[in-house]
Amino acid sequence: MTLNHRLSRFFLATALGAMAIGQAYAQAPAQSGDADSRPQSERFNGTSDQGAQDIIVTGRGASANGVTNTTPGGGLMAVQTGTKLRSTITRDYIDKLTGTTTAFSAIKSLPGVVVGAGDPFGGNVNLSIRGLSQTSLGFNFEGMPIGDQLSYSAFPGEWADTENVGLINLTRGSTDITAPVYNSVGALLQEELKAPAKNAGGYVSFAVGNHDLNRQFVRLETGEIGKTGIRGFISGSRTYNDSWRGPGRTERHHIDSKFVKEWGEDSFVSLVATYNEEKSDRSRNPTMAQWKASGRDFNFDEDYTPGNANYYRLRIADRQSLYVSAPSNIRLTENLQLSVTPYYLYTHGIINGASNLNLVTAYQGSVPAGPLQAPGAAAGATTATVMNVDRYDQNTYGQNSYLKWDVGSSQIRVGYWYSHFVHDELAAFQVADANGKVTDPYGDHGSVLTANGEVLRNFAAVIKQDVNGVYADITSKLMDDKLLLNAGFKYVWVDRQSTSPLVGTAMNMSSLSRKPLPQASIRYSFDDQNQVFADVTTAFRAPSAVSSYVNIYNLTTGQPSSTPSGNYKPEYSIGEEIGFRHHGDVVHFTIAAFNYDLSDRLVQGSQIVNGTSVGFAVNVGDQSARGIEFEIGMVPYHGFSPYFSAQYLDATTKDDYPVRGQYLPTAGKRAVLSPEFIASGGISYDNGHFFASVEGNYVGKQYSTFMNDEILPSFATGNATIGYRFDTMGFIKKPQMQFNLTNFTDKKYLSGMQGVTSNALATTSRTGTTIAGSAPTYLIGGGIGATFSISAAF
Numbered sequence: 001m002t003l004n005h006r007l008s009r010f011f012l013a014t015a016l017g018a019m020a021i022g023q024a025y026a027q028a029p030a031q032s033g034d035a036d037s038r039p040q041s042e043r044f045n046g047t048s049d050q051g052a053q054d055i056i057v058t059g060r061g062a063s064a065n066g067v068t069n070t071t072p073g074g075g076l077m078a079v080q081t082g083t084k085l086r087s088t089i090t091r092d093y094i095d096k097l098t099g100t101t102t103a104f105s106a107i108k109s110l111p112g113v114v115v116g117a118g119d120p121f122g123g124n125v126n127l128s129i130r131g132l133s134q135t136s137l138g139f140n141f142e143g144m145p146i147g148d149q150l151s152y153s154a155f156p157g158e159w160a161d162t163e164n165v166g167l168i169n170l171t172r173g174s175t176d177i178t179a180p181v182y183n184s185v186g187a188l189l190q191e192e193l194k195a196p197a198k199n200a201g202g203y204v205s206f207a208v209g210n211h212d213l214n215r216q217f218v219r220l221e222t223g224e225i226g227k228t229g230i231r232g233f234i235s236g237s238r239t240y241n242d243s244w245r246g247p248g249r250t251e252r253h254h255i256d257s258k259f260v261k262e263w264g265e266d267s268f269v270s271l272v273a274t275y276n277e278e279k280s281d282r283s284r285n286p287t288m289a290q291w292k293a294s295g296r297d298f299n300f301d302e303d304y305t306p307g308n309a310n311y312y313r314l315r316i317a318d319r320q321s322l323y324v325s326a327p328s329n330i331r332l333t334e335n336l337q338l339s340v341t342p343y344y345l346y347t348h349g350i351i352n353g354a355s356n357l358n359l360v361t362a363y364q365g366s367v368p369a370g371p372l373q374a375p376g377a378a379a380g381a382t383t384a385t386v387m388n389v390d391r392y393d394q395n396t397y398g399q400n401s402y403l404k405w406d407v408g409s410s411q412i413r414v415g416y417w418y419s420h421f422v423h424d425e426l427a428a429f430q431v432a433d434a435n436g437k438v439t440d441p442y443g444d445h446g447s448v449l450t451a452n453g454e455v456l457r458n459f460a461a462v463i464k465q466d467v468n469g470v471y472a473d474i475t476s477k478l479m480d481d482k483l484l485l486n487a488g489f490k491y492v493w494v495d496r497q498s499t500s501p502l503v504g505t506a507m508n509m510s511s512l513s514r515k516p517l518p519q520a521s522i523r524y525s526f527d528d529q530n531q532v533f534a535d536v537t538t539a540f541r542a543p544s545a546v547s548s549y550v551n552i553y554n555l556t557t558g559q560p561s562s563t564p565s566g567n568y569k570p571e572y573s574i575g576e577e578i579g580f581r582h583h584g585d586v587v588h589f590t591i592a593a594f595n596y597d598l599s600d601r602l603v604q605g606s607q608i609v610n611g612t613s614v615g616f617a618v619n620v621g622d623q624s625a626r627g628i629e630f631e632i633g634m635v636p637y638h639g640f641s642p643y644f645s646a647q648y649l650d651a652t653t654k655d656d657y658p659v660r661g662q663y664l665p666t667a668g669k670r671a672v673l674s675p676e677f678i679a680s681g682g683i684s685y686d687n688g689h690f691f692a693s694v695e696g697n698y699v700g701k702q703y704s705t706f707m708n709d710e711i712l713p714s715f716a717t718g719n720a721t722i723g724y725r726f727d728t729m730g731f732i733k734k735p736q737m738q739f740n741l742t743n744f745t746d747k748k749y750l751s752g753m754q755g756v757t758s759n760a761l762a763t764t765s766r767t768g769t770t771i772a773g774s775a776p777t778y779l780i781g782g783g784i785g786a787t788f789s790i791s792a793a794f
Contacts, residue, residue, distance in 0.1 A: 064734035071093070094168070096723070098209075099163060105123075114128045118751065141192075143400065150465065165191060165193065168192075172186070230259060232260065235257070266337060279316070285778060325342070326342050339415075343396075350441060351392075357386045358555070365502030369454075372451065391428070423546070463546065464497045489516065500551065540573070543570070578593055647677070647678050662767060663766045665765075696718040751780070
């Protein structure tokens with residue numbers, strides 16, 4: 001991996017500039033001491049009404065890794081006082097999760113959240129919030145927009161190891177205007193690493209489980225390095241496990257690091273780097289008929305025979321990622337601060353399928369390409385079983401900077417966000433030998449060639465994206481700080497250019513999406529325990545997926561199997577919320593009502609093209625959604641802390657859906673991915689030594705087609721944890737042993753949708769034409785997972 005010269009200069013200049021400014025201000029004496037001399041009532045940060053909170057993990061608390069037993073609801077209901085509907089999960093909850101748990105699985109009990117678990121250990125999950133899939137959600141990790149900037153897929157397993165997560169914020173509805181996202185129609189999920197410890201030390205954890213799970217984790221803390229004021233940590237983990245259903249194995253290698261220099265009042269410079277590599281054998285997603293016929297046994301084949309394209313070793317995923325950011329904040333004057341976050345994201349990998357390829361008649365784009373040259377094929381063979389290579393490389397660099405100016409009882413923020421993204425994706429085909437092996441899963445060597453010696457491809461694309469965003473807002477405190485008002489405006493434009501070397505249509509496409517994004521919010525405090533809040537917000541997103549911008553060709557006919565619609569109208573939403581929250585001495589609760597109106601709603605789906613799963617975005621017209629959500633949790637009382645949340649949702653499609661010039665009567669149907677009712681509840685106990693918890697989640701039925709002619713049934717699952725913390729023994733601080741069970745009843749169920757369709761059954765269009773049905777595909781819910789772990793600080 002190499003950075004181009006332009007990127008190197010950009011990131012180096014930004015980092016050096018921040019460090020230079022920081023060093024200059026660090027050398028200047030603080031005007032009023034290191035602590036903030038202003039009363040707490042005069043301090044606030046935008047709409048949160050709270051200063052930044054560092055999560056510092058030491059070995060002197062209730063646990064060796066950050067548990068304090070102070071957060072209501074067992075760690076799920078940190079106190080909120082801002083203008084927006086936010087939930088914050090702390091170490092009190094995170095520390096009791098397995099080390100394999102991702103941020104998606106961690107938030108499963110929060111209001112409005114539906115998590116479809118695809119394995120027993122919390123790694124492979126689908127996520128939707130208030131009926132909106134992850135393509136309509138924003139994701140931030142340490143100040144950078146995380147994940148695939150084209151498909152909006154987040155890959156939470158790459159963000160951070162669970163042991164290093166300091167907190168997780170989920171802001172539903174109106175997100176903070178400074179966040180470097182524009183597609184957060186439904187919510188913004190933010191994950192932050194813990195702050196490095198002030199003293200040198202470390203932390204280790206070892207875990208084993210069913211399905212041959214084996215995981216090791218170690219973190220080393222530098223403490224303050226000399227007299228530099230710099231402290232940091234670096235950690236590494238390895239995870240191995242067999243596929244929980246069918247053949248195959250998953251391997252994950254991960255590194256986290258964070259270094260911080262702080263000085264004066266509210267000033268710091270940090271550097272975060274996360275590397276992840278994961279390789280797995282893919283599982284097969286069933287239709288409803290296949291699920292009913294085979295259940296969990298529906299999968300790819302363990303043994304290979306020539307001609308069998310369902311052999312599991314021909315369908316692999318391998319992905320490497322590097323995420324780097326430098327979140328920094330510098331107090332320039334008593335009333336003026338500068339926040340700047342440069343970032344860089346790199347991903348590289350494959351997600352391969354398989355098929356049987358005709359070696360005589362084939363096309364390269366729309367041009368005849370046969371007879372093909374097929375290294376490894378039997379002499380005289382007219383067909384061959386091949387691995388369909390889908391290789392991609394992504395580079396993103398950007399920055400997000402804003403000024404914060406405190407003016408009397410108000411704060412003004414003005415900022416600029418820029419992001420440059422390049423997606424390079426190529427198909428290739430590798431012939432399987434008599435044992436089902438191929439020469440190179442990445443397609444660099446030994447791929448099938450056309451008659452004139454070119455690598456055979458059914459698609460190839462380079463997509464470039466530039467995002468520019470300018471924003472400003474003002475937040476004011478009035479009436480002795482009882483009233484908090486915020487109004488802001490953001491303008492974002494997304495410019496995409498795509499090229500394909502394959503001869504045919506859609507060789508060069510472009511789109512420009514731009515929208516004004518105003519928002520406003522308010523909070524009124526009756527007293528220290530009771531508040532009302534409301535907000536109105538806007539968001540948009542451009543069409544996702546490679547298939548929205550280039551043709552994907554049928555190799556046999558030379559005709560596009562998938563072609564861009566040319567409709568690049570972005571999804572646009574207007575949302576409103578109003579709610580009440582209570583922070584009592586014993587009980588905390590929040591209740592809120594919300595409403596969305598979405599124009600040109602984009603629903604993500606998938607289809608099989610030449611043996612490979614291809615994502616696509618479907619414009620289903622306008623959609624409305626409204627509902628009520630509720631959560632209640634108890635402040636830890638004699639070690640006990642229960643929690644309960646629920647949501648009612650009414651989501652309706654407003655328009656008929658176009659299919660090949662016809663219109664299906666979808667207007668008035670319930671939207672896909674939108675269960676009417678969901679609920680979660682649990683109780684935790686922790687006395688500083690012994691701890692235990694049990695929680696359950698219920699998700700109502702969901703429609704998987706726009707015509708509402710197929711249903712994903714409702715389901716309920718439960719998880720449990722039990723463990724014990726020992727006293728410090730010499731240099732070993734607070735050793736802990738823990739046992740986790742996921743889906744402890746081993747319920748057999750479908751947990752989510754992999755690909756929605758317009759109609760599962762043959763349906764008559766508005767003009768009387770019969771539209772053939774197409775079966776949706778589903779994610780099989782993970783079975784029982786049992787994990788035993790031991791950990792300690794030193």
